[in-house]
Amino acid sequence: MQPFSFTNLTGAIEIGSNCYSIETGGRRILLDAGYHPKKSGLDGLPRLDLVPDDSFDAIVMSHAHQDHIGSLPVAMRRQPRAPAFMTDATRQLGGIMLHNSVNVMVAEQTAGTGAAPLFSHREVDSIEKRWAAIPLQLRFDLEGERVGASDDADVTIGFCDAGHILGSAGTLIRSGGRTLFYAGDVQFDDQSISRGADFPAFADEPCDVMIMESTYGGRAMEPGFTRAREEERLASAIDAVFARGGCVLMPLFALGKTQELLAVFHEMRQRGQLRRDCPIYIGGLSAKLTEIYDKLARRTPRLRPGLDLLNDVQPYVVSGQNVSDIRLRPGRIFALSSGMMMEKTLSNVVARQFLSRPENAIFFVGYADPDSPAGKLRDAAPGSEVSLGADHPVEKVLCQIESFNFSAHAPRETIRTYVNGAKPRKIIFVHGEPASVEWLAAAVRTDLPSTEVLAPAPGVTVEL
Numbered sequence: 055m056q057p058f059s060f061t062n063l064t065g066a067i068e069i070g071s072n073c074y075s076i077e078t079g080g081r082r083i084l085l086d087a088g089y090h091p092k093k094s095g096l097d098g099l100p101r102l103d104l105v106p107d108d109s110f111d112a113i114v115m116s117h118a119h120q121d122h123i124g125s126l127p128v129a130m131r132r133q134p135r136a137p138a139f140m141t142d143a144t145r146q147l148g149g150i151m152l153h154n155s156v157n158v159m160v161a162e163q164t165a166g167t168g169a170a171p172l173f174s175h176r177e178v179d180s181i182e183k184r185w186a187a188i189p190l191q192l193r194f195d196l197e198g199e200r201v202g203a204s205d206d207a208d209v210t211i212g213f214c215d216a217g218h219i220l221g222s223a224g225t226l227i228r229s230g231g232r233t234l235f236y237a238g239d240v241q242f243d244d245q246s247i248s249r250g251a252d253f254p255a256f257a258d259e260p261c262d263v264m265i266m267e268s269t270y271g272g273r274a275m276e277p278g279f280t281r282a283r284e285e286e287r288l289a290s291a292i293d294a295v296f297a298r299g300g301c302v303l304m305p306l307f308a309l310g311k312t313q314e315l316l317a318v319f320h321e322m323r324q325r326g327q328l329r330r331d332c333p334i335y336i337g338g339l340s341a342k343l344t345e346i347y348d349k350l351a352r353r354t355p356r357l358r359p360g361l362d363l364l365n366d367v368q369p370y371v372v373s374g375q376n377v378s379d380i381r382l383r384p385g386r387i388f389a390l391s392s393g394m395m396m397e398k399t400l401s402n403v404v405a406r407q408f409l410s411r412p413e414n415a416i417f418f419v420g421y422a423d424p425d426s427p428a429g430k431l432r433d434a435a436p437g438s439e440v441s442l443g444a445d446h447p448v449e450k451v452l453c454q455i456e457s458f459n460f461s462a463h464a465p466r467e468t469i470r471t472y473v474n475g476a477k478p479r480k481i482i483f484v485h486g487e488p489a490s491v492e493w494l495a496a497a498v499r500t501d502l503p504s505t506e507v508l509a510p511a512p513g514v515t516v517e518l
């Protein structure tokens with residue numbers, strides 16, 4: 055029996071630069087290489103300095119969100135012989151995300167607000183040659199060769215759909231008769247495009263170690279919540295704004311949430327809840343990522359495979375150049391990134407035109423860090439004053455602010471149910487604030503007294 059050793063390279067117990075080192079059977083695997091969404095320069099990197107350079111056999115990407123893939127070029131520079139394994143969708147989305155990061159870093163440096171870029175377009179192109187796409191539900195060795203269930207490979211990896219965004223996957227690592235399952239980000243319930251996760255039940259083989267996310271560990275599920283009811287609530291809220299001559303801004307993540315909401319708008323139009331000619335605006339990055347959703351629609355596990363978002367919803371594309379020319383005419387929907395309304399992004403720029411106008415509304419539909427501009431605005435009391443950035447004077451919030459739940463992360467109750475079924479021998483909660491991690495850890499200690507709940511401090515290696 056080969057044990058696993060685990061080191062959290064994330065730097066803190068938070069949703070930041072996700073990165074975990076696993077050692078087993080003399081092999082080393084890096085799980086994710088994210089970049090902290092609220093930091094810049096070297097501060098946003100995970101603690102790759104805590105593991106030896108050129109010592110890893112493989113890097114595994116759970117999905118293409120920035121907090122999981124954003125420092126992959128830096129990790130691959132330090133680990134020049136390790137291939138990176140991911141789903142085909144993550145490979146296609148990841149290239150777009152990393153090239154966009156280069157554009158952002160170069161723009162920040164040019165504006166004098168950021169340090170030198172951490173990697174270049176050319177470096178992204180060059181590491182892409184070491185990315186290997188592997189299909190769901192099969193087993194591969196660390197050289198990327200497919201192995202059968204009875205083959206005698208020492209360490210194997212396999213992906214299963216995580217239901218979070220296009221391409222997101224949980225990773226099952228088998229080593230000398232033992233199993234480690236890294237969930238990545240997961241949603242067990244259906245969204246509008248993403249189908250709920252298809253995770254192993256661990257009925258036939260035990261789960262020795264589970265690494266589980268805890269984004270919503272600090273928040274109870276609302277009683278009676280259903281996605282269908284939330285869609286109704288959003289439709290009537292949009293209707294009310296349009297009826298009083300206003301327009302709606304929805305700050306969204308470019309990857310995942312934008313495409314889910316485009317599908318929601320399509321359904322609303324089909325049901326007659328939204329006018330067919332109601333203009334919907336998205337950003338250029340969102341449009342590029344949506345193209346991949348459309349291209350892979352029939353080749354990936356998803357709902358509504360026949361829905362072609364760009365063709366069927368016909369969103370208008372806004373760029374950084376023309377965003378300041380946008381006229382806030384009544385009856386328009388601005389579905390713009392970034393989701394956390396970070397400074398200089400489209401949602402932040404457009405929001406500044408919204409705040410003082412009571413007929414308008416800003417609707418939040420996903421996760422936003424409480425300290426981000428989106429988090430502060432979402433939690434602001436009506437009539438209170440907020441600032442959306444260093445270059446924005448405090449301003450009274452007169453527009454309507456409302457939150458809706460279209461989460462791409464599982465509620466804590468569903469995670470609890472899954473963990474209770476899988477009965478892992480050991481579990482580590484990651485990807486959450488300390489209070490979220492603690493709630494889930496306490497729940498598992500109550501439900502599964504023989505399961506060991508570990509909370510290794512960042513940078514500390516534990517034997518599992």
Ligand SMILES: [Zn+2]
Pocket residue numbers: 117119218239
């Ligand atoms: Zn994610």
Ligand SMILES: [Zn+2]
Pocket residue numbers: 069119121122239485
């Ligand atoms: Zn994440």
